[in-house]
Amino acid sequence: MSQTVELIYEGKSYTYPIKEGTENEKAIDISKLRDETGLITMDVGYKNTGSTYSSITFLDGEQGILRYRGYDIEELAEKATFLEVSYLLIFGDLPTQSQLSHFEEQIKAHSLPPEGIVKMLDHIPSEAHPMGVVAALVSALTAFYPKSWDLSVNKDEIMPTIYRLIGMMPVLAAMCYKNSMKAPKIMPNPKYDYCSNFLNMMFSTPGILYTPYPVVAQALDKLLILHADHEQNCSTSTVRTVGSSQAGLYSCISAGISALWGKSHGGANQEVIEMLEQIKADGGNVAKYVEMAKDKNNSFRLMGFGHRVYKNFDPRAKIIKKAADEVLGKLGISDPTLEIAKKLEEIALKDEYFISRKLFPNVDFYSGIIYRALGIPVEMFTLMFAIGRLPGWIAQWKEMIEQKQAIVRPRQIYIGPKQRAFVPLAERK
Ligand code: SDX
DSSP: OOOOOEETTTTEEEEEEEEEEEEEEEEETTTTTTHHHSSOOOOOTTHHHOOOOOOEEEETTTTTTTEETTTTTHHHHHHHHHHHHHHHHHHHHHOOOOHHHHHHHHHTTEEEEEEEEHHHHHHHHHTHHHHHHHHHHHHHHHHHGGGGTTTTOGGGGGGHHHHHHHHHHHHHHHHHHHHHOOOOOOOOOOOSOHHHHHHHHHHHHHHHHHOOOOHHHHHHHHHHTTTTSSOOOHHHHHHHHHHHTTTTTTHHHHHHHHHHHTTTTTHHHHHHHHHHHHHHHHTHHHHHHHHHHHOTTOOOOTTBBBSSSSOOOOOHHHHHHHHHHHHHHHHTTTOHHHHHHHHHHHHHHHHHHHHHHTTTTTTTTHHHHHHHHHTTGGGGGHHHHHHHHHHHHHHHHHHHHTTTTTOOOOOOOOOOOOOOOOGGGGOOO
16 A cells, blocks of 8 residues: 555645655655645755656665666776666666677767867867867757757667767867867777777877876776766756757757756866865865855855765765775875865864764765876866766656656746836836
8 A cells, every 4th residue: 555645735635645666765746736736845956856757876865875777886886887887877787798899889980070060169269168168069969960859750860869979978078178278189099998089089199199008097987987877966957857848869968068067066076176276275274174164154165075965975985085096006196185185074074064964075076186197187077077977868868758758847936026017118217
């Protein structure tokens, strides 16, 4: 017998069903609330509101659990590759060898952006932030693949669009970097695996081939896995919202990139490194910055700390912190900002302000330290997050389309002026 809740309103009783997921999460299904009572719910920022039923990612913020399609993030980060995890997220199961080989081959075959897109970069200022540039270029792909605009009709265009997005994103990212350096672009090289190819396009120059070290490519692959999906976060909800209007997939992903750019979301990884550098330049006075973060009159926040859902350690932060030690050790790099980050974490986690608000390091707190050790410039950090999150966005969009979800259209409570008569211009004071 499924549970219900009773609402008593204006002397009348209303009953609403409790829906329960496979991990015992429960929600009140209020889909009939307004029709029956005239009421809506109000939950600014949707802190207590579910937007969909999904089989892709499960996270338990209290326990610090994260699973993609039932597999623990710790196992996937240790034992799988990013493209294997991308396949898992998009299609629901780990691929067989032949499925993975076909997926990898198709991505390689669809990774060269149209010449018109590459030429657009020649007109983009070198100092432009890569997130804004790639959001624009991904949206512009619709112009070169017009059938992709209506995938509800052109269903045979869905997979080529998915292959192009996963194949082209790292190419566009590397080309953005070359554009910022006013350096010649390097084309993808099919002999490399996904991450080595990205590193090659980033750091090779004509005539001088960059030899990707396995430890660097493996560290990057792990970071991409850790960022691949995170249920209904801000940018994923954006992708689903845009997709719910039947907009094309390139437009949805472009919107997701733009949402991720914000410093409260994916933009935090760049802010963390800039914060750590500021603390280093200020003599490493960590306690001073912890106090600033606690001061309500100070806009300073401990970037990379806190999370809407995790009220325990973000499991990804634990894995990245361990990987940072490993990668820097193997590369023989000593980065003082890593020590500052550890000190910041140590002090904050003993401080009542952070303890009472359950503020822990999140995925962005240590990731920038590894990106920097791999030679990736800080302006590219959030774009690395976008490359990682792309298969998750695609999987969530695909699920929403398959669920035939109605267009997203929340309600509101109006608090503006009541009806008033128009005042002619000449009479306004
Ligand atoms: C990501 O949703 C996802 O899954 C996102 C993500 C993903 O994979 O997609 O995990 C990726 O976006 C991680 C978060 C990256 N952002 C940051 O690191 C920016 C710093 N963090 C904060 O801005 C904040 O913690 C958020 C935005 C992450 C969460 O904000 P909430 O849930 O709206 O919480 P809140 O702002 O209401 O904070 C609750 C309290 C407040 O204090 P009080 O008003 O109760 O006194 O905690 C305080 C906040 O002032 N607080 C912080 C803080 N984060 C929250 N105080 C100092 N430093 C911080 N970082």
